[in-house]
Amino acid sequence: MDQTDFDVIVVGGGIAGCATTLSLMRSAPDATFALIDNANPARFKPQIGESLPGESRRFLHYLSPSIAERLDQNIAKGVHTRSRVNASVWQSRDLQETPASIDPSGESWHINRASFEEDLRAYVRSVCNNGSTTSSKLINANFKSVLRNSDGWTLVVRSESGEEHTLRAKWLIDASGRKATVAQKLGAKTVKADSLIAFYTVFSSTDVDPDYRTLVEATETGWWYSSQLSDQKRVVVFHTDDCDAPAKVAGDWMDLWIYCTQTLCIYRRSSQMWTTGQWQVTT
Numbered sequence: 001m002d003q004t005d006f007d008v009i010v011v012g013g014g015i016a017g018c019a020t021t022l023s024l025m026r027s028a029p030d031a032t033f034a035l036i037d038n039a040n041p042a043r044f045k046p047q048i049g050e051s052l053p054g055e056s057r058r059f060l061h062y063l064s065p066s067i068a069e070r071l072d073q074n075i076a077k078g079v080h081t082r083s084r085v086n087a088s089v090w091q092s093r094d095l096q097e098t099p100a101s102i103d104p105s106g107e108s109w110h111i112n113r114a115s116f117e118e119d120l121r122a123y124v125r126s127v128c129n130n131g132s133t134t135s136s137k138l139i140n141a142n143f144k145s146v147l148r149n150s151d152g153w154t155l156v157v158r159s160e161s162g163e164e165h166t167l168r169a170k171w172l173i174d175a176s177g178r179k180a181t182v183a184q185k186l187g188a189k190t191v192k193a194d195s196l197i198a199f200y201t202v203f204s205s206t207d208v209d210p211d212y213r214t215l216v217e218a219t220e221t222g223w224w225y226s227s228q229l230s231d232q233k234r235v236v237v238f239h240t241d242d243c244d245a246p247a248k249v250a251g252d253w254m255d256l257w258i259y260c261t262q263t264l265c266i267y268r269r270s271s272q273m274w275t276t277g278q279w280q281v282t283t
Contacts, residue, residue, distance in 0.1 A: 006032045009169040011143050011182050013037025017175035018120035022063040035138045050113055054105030070119050079115050081228055083108045089217040112230040146185050200237040217263045221246050224266040
């Protein structure tokens with residue numbers, strides 16, 4: 001590795017890490033940065049966090065107009081899907097629908113997270129390679145250790161080939177998500193603000209899912225959420241407190257099915273998937 005000293009090192013190349021790096025490019029174009037990431041899109045599992053609100057287009061355009069354009073191109077190709085209606089059963093037993101046409105931010109999207117994050121990394125990589133920044137890099141490696149010294153931070157990373165490299169920076173940003181990889185190495189402890197937990201499953205089908213709405217529905221023990229994914233998939237999520245009855249009996253998804261029957265829209269949609277025999281459940 002020919003360069004080991006940077007102004008800023010960002011650990012984690014997901015949405016937060018890429019957005020931070022791209023924002024840095026705009027606000028401090030003469031700074032040097034390294035984005036450390038070990039992502040492999042082929043191993044990416046479906047997860048909660050697939051909905052992108054319409055307001056996000058403004059932020060994507062701020063990071064780079066080409067990112068917003070890429071989003072539109074992938075929507076046209078079917079990589080991501082549009083959500084033109086938000087539907088909820090919350091303060092009453094009635095279904096309330098809010099169409100995107102009356103939302104100032106416009107329609108939202110159900111994104112393919114693996115594709116979206118890879119597009120962000122690809123854009124960071126392209127900026128590094130075309131000389132738009134001064135000696136900055138996207139490094140495909142695993143973060144191993146960190147030490148603080150008088151003039152900044154020293155990190156050790158391991159490449160795919162197994163080689164270890166030492167990097168130094170004045171500033172260090174932990175964008176590793178819930179794992180808080182850097183913070184944990186520095187001895188930080190997780191502060192638990194509440195007892196909220198979530199259970200989710202993904203339905204897969206060979207047939208077209210005609211429901212493009214984002215569905216949210218409250219029950220006595222929590223709330224349910226469902227949205228369409230790309231590749232003929234649908235995510236169904238149940239949020240509850242870890243002290244409530246559903247959390248105590250939930251050995252697997254089937255244990256939660258009885259609580260889904262307390263809902264109106266979510267149960268109707270999920271049971272239709274289940275009983276037609278078109279869908280399979282993966283966890």
